[in-house]
Amino acid sequence: MKFTPQVGLYVGALAALTTVAHAVPTISVTPPDKSRFLVGQRFDLRVEGKPATGSAITAGTLAVDGTPVTFSSQDSFSGVTGYNLRAYSNAAPGSHTLTATLTDGTGTATATAKFLVINPNGGRRQSKxxxxxxxxxxxxxxxxxxxxxxxxxxxxxxxxxxxxxxxxxxxxxxxxxxxxxxxxxxxxxxxxxxxxxxxxxxxxxxxxxxxxxxxxxxxxxxxxxxxxxxxxxxxxxxxxxxxxxxxxxxxxxxxxxxxxxxxxxxxxxxxxxxxxxxxxxxxxxxxxxxxxxxxxxxxxxxxxxxxxxxxxxxxxxxxxxxxxxxxxxxxxxxxxxxxxxxxxxxxxxxxxxxxxxxxxxxxxxxxxxxxxxxxxxxxxxxxxxxxxxxxxxxxxxxxxxxxxxxxxxxxxxxxxxxxxxxxxxxxxxxxxxxxxxxxxxxxxxxxxxxxxxxxxxxxxxxxxxxxxxxxxxFSVIGALNNGPNGGGGTAGSIANLKSKASDAAATDPATTPIRQGVVGVYDAAGFPAYTIAADGYPAQTDIDGKLLIGFGANGDRYEGWLTKPLPVIDSLLPAAFKTELAGGGVGTGQKYPTEPINRAESALGFFLRGQVPGTQAVHTATDIPISAYSSSNRSxxxxxxxxxxxxxxxxxxxxxxxxx
Ligand SMILES: [Zn+2]
The missing domain is CATH 3.40.720.10 (Alkaline Phosphatase, subunit A)
Known part of the structure; x- marks a missing residue:
C-alpha cells in the first residue's frame, strides 16, 4: 500500500510514556513499555522530551534496574532534546525497569518503562x-x-x-x-x-x-x-x-x-x-x-x-x-x-x-x-x-x-x-x-x-x-450465475455476461444493476471448475461459472466481473515508466489505467461506492492464518x-x- 511519506520532521508518537511527574518538561523513554527482547539482543536506549516554554533541557538520566547508564550521545532537533545509549543489551532473563528523568529550568520529569528478556536457548534439536x-x-x-x-x-x-x-x-x-x-x-x-x-x-x-x-x-x-x-x-x-x-x-x-x-x-x-x-x-x-x-x-x-x-x-x-x-x-x-x-x-x-x-x-x-x-x-x-x-x-x-x-x-x-x-x-x-x-x-x-x-x-x-x-x-462471495436478473443465455456463461449492457450510471439503490444480478450465491454458486494448464496456472480465468470476489474494505470502483486485461499502473515504478504506460506503453499501445476506477472496461460494470476514502481497498485488522512446518524437530x-x-x-x- 502506498504509505504517505513523512516530510521534514520525524515526530513519532510518544508511546513509551507511562508516568509523568508533576514537572513541566515532556518525557518519553525508549524502548516502549512492555517491550520484549531475546537474551543479549541489541537495542538502543533513549530519553527525549521538550522543555517548558521559555526553558531548556539541562540534564537527562536513565537507570536500568536502578543502575545509571552512561549516555553515548545527546542531540536536539525540532525543539526536542534526546539522550542515547546505542546497542545496549541485557543478558539476564526476566523483567527489567527503565527509569528516566529530564530536567529543565522548571523542574524534573520522570518516566518508567518495563521490558522483558527471554532466553531462547534450550537443549532441544535446533532448526538450522x-x-x-x-x-x-x-x-x-x-x-x-x-x-x-x-x-x-x-x-x-x-x-x-x-x-x-x-x-x-x-x-x-x-x-x-x-x-x-x-x-x-x-x-x-x-x-x-x-x-x-x-x-x-x-x-x-x-x-x-x-x-x-x-x-x-x-x-x-x-x-x-x-x-x-x-x-x-x-x-x-x-x-x-x-x-x-x-x-x-x-x-x-x-x-x-x-x-x-x-x-x-x-x-x-x-x-x-x-x-x-x-x-x-x-x-x-x-x-x-x-x-x-x-x-x-x-x-x-x-x-x-x-x-x-x-x-x-x-x-x-x-x-x-x-x-x-x-x-x-x-x-x-x-x-x-x-x-x-x-x-x-x-x-x-x-x-x-x-x-x-x-x-x-x-x-x-x-x-x-x-x-x-x-x-x-x-x-x-x-x-x-x-x-x-x-x-x-x-x-x-x-x-x-x-x-x-x-x-x-x-x-x-x-x-x-x-x-x-x-x-x-x-x-x-x-x-x-x-x-x-x-x-x-x-x-x-x-x-x-x-x-x-x-x-x-x-x-x-x-x-x-x-x-x-x-x-x-477479500471475500469469496459466490460464482458467476444466470441469476434472477441474468436473463437468457447459458447459465453462468461469460458470453452471457458480456452481452449485458452497461449500467455504470445506475447509482440509485432502488435500481438493481444487471451485473449484480449475475452473482450466484449459496447453491447458485455451485462448484467453479477451472482447467489447470501444464505450467501450473489456470488455462483461463474468465470461465463459465467463474469464482467471484467481493471486497469488504473497498474504495470506489466499477465491477464487471471479467478479468482485467491490463494491470493498474504500478505505484513503484520510475516516473518515466508511469508516464509511458499512461500513454499506452511501449509494446502494445494499450492505455493502462492509473487507478482501479479509471479502467476503461470497468464502465461495463456497475458502480460501487466504497466505505473507505479513495479508489483503493485498504488493510484490515482481521487476524491472519499461520501455517508451520518443521523437519527434524517439532518446533x-x-x-x-x-x-x-x-x-x-x-x-x-x-x-x-x-x-x-
Ligand atoms: Zn498493502
Missing part, C-alpha cells in the same frame, strides 16, 4: 535454517480462493490442499502495530523479524525525533542476531520492488519506509551485520546511477550523516548522498553474481554450479504479476504487459525461491534465515483486481512448496507461512493457536536455539 514465507495481505479468503481455483471443490469429495494447507501447525495471528489496530507492511513484517512493535511506516526502529529517520533508535533483527551469535546467512526474495517495506523490514532500520535509495544502499552497507547472501526481487531503479535509463536515484531519498555513536556501536557507515552510485557494481565487488532476467538466473545456476552470493533485480519497480508473466510465457512472440514494464524475462517466485535455497544451502554451513514474499497478493487486493490477486496467491503457494521440499530433504529447517496483515476484506507446534504478531519472533528464535 529458518524460512518465512510471507504472503503480503494474504487472509484466509485468499487461500480459499486459490484452493478452489487450483483444485476445485465438488460435492462430497475431498479437496486438494494447497501446499501451505498441508503444514501441520496452523494458528491465527493478530496484526496490530505500535500505533494502530491496522498495520502497514513495515511494522507488519518487523514485528516478526524484531520482536518489537513499530509505528506504521517504520521498520526496525522505535519512534523518536531525529533529523533523519535512519538515526531513530534501533532494535536488532532476528537475522542480525543469528548472524552475530550463530553465523547464519540471510536471504531476501520478493516479487516487490526490493526497497519495499516487507523485504526491507528484515534488515534495514528506518523511520521512513519510502526512502528507497537509502534502504537499498543499506542492504550492502550493513552486510557485515546481516550476512546478506541472496537478494532478489524488483527495484533495479535504486541500483542504477541516476544518469542511467530507469534509475530513481536522487539526492532526496538517501541516508547520510548518521550519528557517530550509532555508527560506532552498530559498526556501520555513516552514509553518503550518492545518486550516481553504481550499486550493482558495488554488489559485484562484494562477491555477488548479478542476474537481471530469468535467463541470467538459469545461467548462474547452470550445470550444478552455485554462486557464492546472488543479486537478482528482475524489474525496475515491482515485478509483474504472475497473470501477466504467464501470459508472456504462453505467447512469447506477442508484445505483452511485461514488455511495457521493460522486463520481458522475469522468473516466477518459486523459481527465485529455488535459486535462493540452492545458493544459501551451499554457502551456509551454520544455516540461514530466508524471507520470501508474495507481494502482489496485497498490491492487487488494494487495486481490487481479484484474478491477479488469486494468481499471485497460487504463485506464492508454489514457492511454499519449494521451501517445504527443501526442508523435507535437508532436515533441520522450520518454515512458516503467514501474512503481515489482511488486505481489502512447528509452537505456532498452533492464537498469538500476537511479536510472539512469532520469539517462537522462531526458540526454534533456532532449541528452546521451544
Amino acid at each position: 535454517n529458518i524460512i518465512i514465507m510471507l504472503g503480503d495481505g494474504m487472509g484466509a479468503a485468499h487461500r480459499t480462493a486459490a484452493r478452489i481455483v487450483m483444485g476445485g471443490y465438488s460435492a462430497n469429495q475431498s479437496v486438494p490442499l494447497l501446499n501451505m494447507d498441508g503444514f501441520p501447525g496452523t494458528g491465527m495471528v493478530m496484526t496490530s502495530s505500535l500505533n494502530s489496530i491496522v498495520t502497514d507492511s513495515a511494522p507488519g513484517m518487523s514485528c516478526y523479524s524484531s520482536g518489537s512493535h513499530a509505528n506504521n511506516g517504520q521498520e526496525g526502529v522505535y519512534p523518536a525525533t531525529f533529523s533523519t529517520p535512519f538515526a531513530q533508535p534501533r532494535v536488532e533483527y532476528l537475522a542480525e542476531y543469528m548472524h552475530r551469535l550463530q553465523g547464519k546467512n540471510l536471504g531476501i526474495v520478493s516479487t516487490a520492488d526490493i526497497e519495499d517495506a516487507t523485504p526491507a523490514a528484515n534488515v534495514v532500520h528506518t523511520g521512513n519506509r519510502n526512502l528507497g535509495q537509502g534502504i537499498c544502499d543499506q542492504y550492502l552497507d550493513e552486510i557485515g551485520n546481516s550476512g546478506l547472501t541472496v537478494l532478489m526481487g524488483g527495484g533495479r531503479r535504486w541500483f542504477l546511477p541516476s544518469t542511467s535509463f530507469g534509475s530513481s536515484r536522487s539526492a532526496n531519498n538517501d541516508y547520510a550523516g548518521l550519528p557517530a555513536d550509532l555508527t560506532a556501536a552498530w559498526n556501520i557507515p555513516a552514509g553518503t548522498i550518492d545518486p550516481n552510485r553504481d550499486l550493482i557494481g558495488d554488489f559485484k565487488t562484494a562477491g555477488f553474481t548479478y542476474a537481471s532476467s530469468k535467463t541470467d538466473l538459469d545461467a548462474a545456476l547452470a550445470g550444478g554450479k552455485v554462486p557464492a552470493k546472488l543479486l537478482g533485480l528482475f524489474g525496475y519497480g515491482n515485478m509483474n504479476v504472475s497473470l501477466d508473466k504467464i501470459a508472456k510465457r504462453r505467447n512469447p512472440s506477442a508484445a505483452g504487459v511485461v514488455d511495457d514494464y521493460h522486463a520481458p524475462d522475469q522468473p516466477m517466485l518459486d523459481e527465485m525461491t529455488g535459486a535462493a535455497l540452492k545458493t544459501l544451502g551451499a554457502n551456509s554451513p551454520n544455516g540461514f534465515f530466508l524471507m520470501v514474499e508474495g507481494a502482489h497478493i496485497d498490491k492487487q487486493s488494494h487495486l481490487m483486481d481479484a484474478d491477479r490477486a488469486i494468481l499471485e496467491t497460487i504463485e506464492f503457494d508454489k514457492a511454499v512448496g519449494a521451501a517445504r521440499d527443501f526442508a523435507a530433504s535437508n532436515g533441520d529447517t522450520v518454515v512458516i507461512v503467514l501474512a503481515d496483515h489482511e488486505c481489502s476484506g 512447528f507446534e509452537q505456532f498452533i493457536g492464537v498469538q500476537q504478531n511479536t510472539d512469532v519472533f520469539f517462537k522462531l528464535a526458540r526454534a533456532a536455539f532449541g528452546g521451544y
Whole structure:
C-alpha cells in the first residue's frame, strides 16, 4: 500500500510514556513499555522530551534496574532534546525497569518503562535454517480462493490442499502495530523479524525525533542476531520492488519506509551485520546511477550523516548522498553474481554450479504479476504487459525461491534465515483486481512448496507461512450465475455476461444493476471448475461459472466481473515508466489505467461506492492464518493457536536455539 511519506520532521508518537511527574518538561523513554527482547539482543536506549516554554533541557538520566547508564550521545532537533545509549543489551532473563528523568529550568520529569528478556536457548534439536514465507495481505479468503481455483471443490469429495494447507501447525495471528489496530507492511513484517512493535511506516526502529529517520533508535533483527551469535546467512526474495517495506523490514532500520535509495544502499552497507547472501526481487531503479535509463536515484531519498555513536556501536557507515552510485557494481565487488532476467538466473545456476552470493533485480519497480508473466510465457512472440514494464524475462517466485535455497544451502554451513514474499497478493487486493490477486496467491503457494521440499530433504529447517496483515476484506462471495436478473443465455456463461449492457450510471439503490444480478450465491454458486494448464496456472480465468470476489474494505470502483486485461499502473515504478504506460506503453499501445476506477472496461460494470476514502481497498485488522512446518524437530507446534504478531519472533528464535 502506498504509505504517505513523512516530510521534514520525524515526530513519532510518544508511546513509551507511562508516568509523568508533576514537572513541566515532556518525557518519553525508549524502548516502549512492555517491550520484549531475546537474551543479549541489541537495542538502543533513549530519553527525549521538550522543555517548558521559555526553558531548556539541562540534564537527562536513565537507570536500568536502578543502575545509571552512561549516555553515548545527546542531540536536539525540532525543539526536542534526546539522550542515547546505542546497542545496549541485557543478558539476564526476566523483567527489567527503565527509569528516566529530564530536567529543565522548571523542574524534573520522570518516566518508567518495563521490558522483558527471554532466553531462547534450550537443549532441544535446533532448526538450522529458518524460512518465512510471507504472503503480503494474504487472509484466509485468499487461500480459499486459490484452493478452489487450483483444485476445485465438488460435492462430497475431498479437496486438494494447497501446499501451505498441508503444514501441520496452523494458528491465527493478530496484526496490530505500535500505533494502530491496522498495520502497514513495515511494522507488519518487523514485528516478526524484531520482536518489537513499530509505528506504521517504520521498520526496525522505535519512534523518536531525529533529523533523519535512519538515526531513530534501533532494535536488532532476528537475522542480525543469528548472524552475530550463530553465523547464519540471510536471504531476501520478493516479487516487490526490493526497497519495499516487507523485504526491507528484515534488515534495514528506518523511520521512513519510502526512502528507497537509502534502504537499498543499506542492504550492502550493513552486510557485515546481516550476512546478506541472496537478494532478489524488483527495484533495479535504486541500483542504477541516476544518469542511467530507469534509475530513481536522487539526492532526496538517501541516508547520510548518521550519528557517530550509532555508527560506532552498530559498526556501520555513516552514509553518503550518492545518486550516481553504481550499486550493482558495488554488489559485484562484494562477491555477488548479478542476474537481471530469468535467463541470467538459469545461467548462474547452470550445470550444478552455485554462486557464492546472488543479486537478482528482475524489474525496475515491482515485478509483474504472475497473470501477466504467464501470459508472456504462453505467447512469447506477442508484445505483452511485461514488455511495457521493460522486463520481458522475469522468473516466477518459486523459481527465485529455488535459486535462493540452492545458493544459501551451499554457502551456509551454520544455516540461514530466508524471507520470501508474495507481494502482489496485497498490491492487487488494494487495486481490487481479484484474478491477479488469486494468481499471485497460487504463485506464492508454489514457492511454499519449494521451501517445504527443501526442508523435507535437508532436515533441520522450520518454515512458516503467514501474512503481515489482511488486505481489502477479500471475500469469496459466490460464482458467476444466470441469476434472477441474468436473463437468457447459458447459465453462468461469460458470453452471457458480456452481452449485458452497461449500467455504470445506475447509482440509485432502488435500481438493481444487471451485473449484480449475475452473482450466484449459496447453491447458485455451485462448484467453479477451472482447467489447470501444464505450467501450473489456470488455462483461463474468465470461465463459465467463474469464482467471484467481493471486497469488504473497498474504495470506489466499477465491477464487471471479467478479468482485467491490463494491470493498474504500478505505484513503484520510475516516473518515466508511469508516464509511458499512461500513454499506452511501449509494446502494445494499450492505455493502462492509473487507478482501479479509471479502467476503461470497468464502465461495463456497475458502480460501487466504497466505505473507505479513495479508489483503493485498504488493510484490515482481521487476524491472519499461520501455517508451520518443521523437519527434524517439532518446533512447528509452537505456532498452533492464537498469538500476537511479536510472539512469532520469539517462537522462531526458540526454534533456532532449541528452546521451544
Ligand atoms: Zn498493502
